[in-house]
Amino acid sequence: LRVSGSISRFPLIPVRGVPLMCSIANNWDTIWAFCPDPSDLLIAAYPKAGTTWTQEIVDLLLHNGDAEACKRAPTPVRSPFLEMFSPPPTSSGLDYLKNTDPPRIIKTHLPFQLVPTRFWENRCKVIYVSRNAKDNLVSYFHFDCMNKAQPEPGPWEGYISKFMHGELSWGSWYDHVKGYWAEREKRNILYLFYEDMKENPRREVERIMRYLDLSVSDEVISRIVELTSFKNMKENPMTNYSCVPPPVFDQSISPFMRKGEVGDWRNHFTPEQSKMFDEDYEKQMKGVNIPFRDLI
Template sequence: MTDKQSEIVQPVLVRVNGVLLKEQTAQELDAISAFRPHPSDLLIASYPKSEGTTWTQEIVDLLLHNGNVESCRQAPITTRNPFLELSTKISSQTGLELLEEMDPPRVIKTHLPFQLVPVGIWENKCKVIYVARNAKDTLVSYYYFHHINQMIPKPGPWEDFVHNFMRGEVAWGSWYDHVKAFWEARQKRNILFLFYEDMQENPRREVERIMNYLDLSISNDVLDHIVEQTSFKNMKDNPMANYAFVPKEAFDQSTHKFMRKGVVGDWENHFTTEQSAEFDKDYEKKMKDVNIPFRTRL
């Protein structure tokens, strides 16, 4: 067993400020909180398995490199866009260690809820892109992700996971709290709020929105090229983006891949009629104070 593999330990979740986090993340939270970004850094934030996270990372990388695919395939996505709270060294370095070695501007990924994002992000007025996906499809994707991710606890039976998700008793906490906090802060903090469903419906439109937010000017031909290169099929076949480079001891993709389906409405293949009704009732209660235009079908 290599040193890298031996660092993968039995996953444990601990509660920090009401949010369940991996034990290693909780132990390093002070250092994460103290991270001081450069004003030119970009943060891409999302709740886990919002599906558009990796997609957005690749879009941003191609936009920043004017569509140069080879430049974006020189290293795995975890190296190009460090995962801020990555604590287990599945890529030989933690997210913070990678960031320390990189010169700004840097593109940073996080799943941390709004209240745990380093305050320096806001103080330095960094640009932030938040990617959100409807709750039901996120739940399904997160359920499958628990089966391959060896760094978080196994999900247990489907019906149990549905209730754990509804209660926020999963890693990175409540989906409801996560999306609501970023939504409510989007204007004050200049956050570009993206919906996965919008990206699926009209990827070219959303790529242009990202380009404009980043104050870039790119030709129509290059934008078309970026849309094509970041299609689900091309992303799934891209070894620098599909997480095939992650050791099996961290991501066991033998049963299904990190990029599984990439569709809107897959929840209908998993929820029973009773579960869907119960979920909808709970959702209405938790989201009654906001009007976020999520769509569960296209």
């Protein structure tokens, strides 16, 4: 990604039917061949579902709530983004992984079927974070406006349609959440909901702690909840993505830590758009019962 002057938004190229940024698609064989250590943890999510929040909670849990230790580097260095390929001089996810000893906290937005199989063969722990479709869509729309590496979002109405048709980067939200849901028991995946994290962050931090076989004191849990509040993560230069230069992330258009709320979709969807979306949602989610909520 050249950061001087204007940068070009990456077109999408399908990989096994899933549209991915061309920088990812063009390096697919290398990504697919990645072999994690059995001690590595994978945090998977559809883009804008709460990945960064979960990465921070996990890093703090692994460092017993030590805020300074977790300010050692920005999120993408502490928790590399598996499939992200950026032309030099910017480092790619695999470069960071090469330079970090296991156990590592690895981030991915890949749908279940595109996660390198060695994660499963090595029985890595996997945390999946999901978020209700409409808030996820709204967050993604604002992100695509400010992230100059992503394809142009275009107007709002058309963006809803692209989301419904699985035409955005990393493909269909519906397939993504269903794919991990179907495998969660067999693969021992911890399946989290953004809305649960907002409703009772302490409960969800404890859930993550147990899944990781960690045991930290009540006081440390309280500190982690505080350090990972929306407000604190927005102000923390190591979590707010101010590490990505403005020609790529133009946070004057929309901050990475934008709103952090449940139900913001009500400020964006018209009643007609909401009805049309809900009708299609029923069809796409037929037969699966993932307990999504958009009210808490």
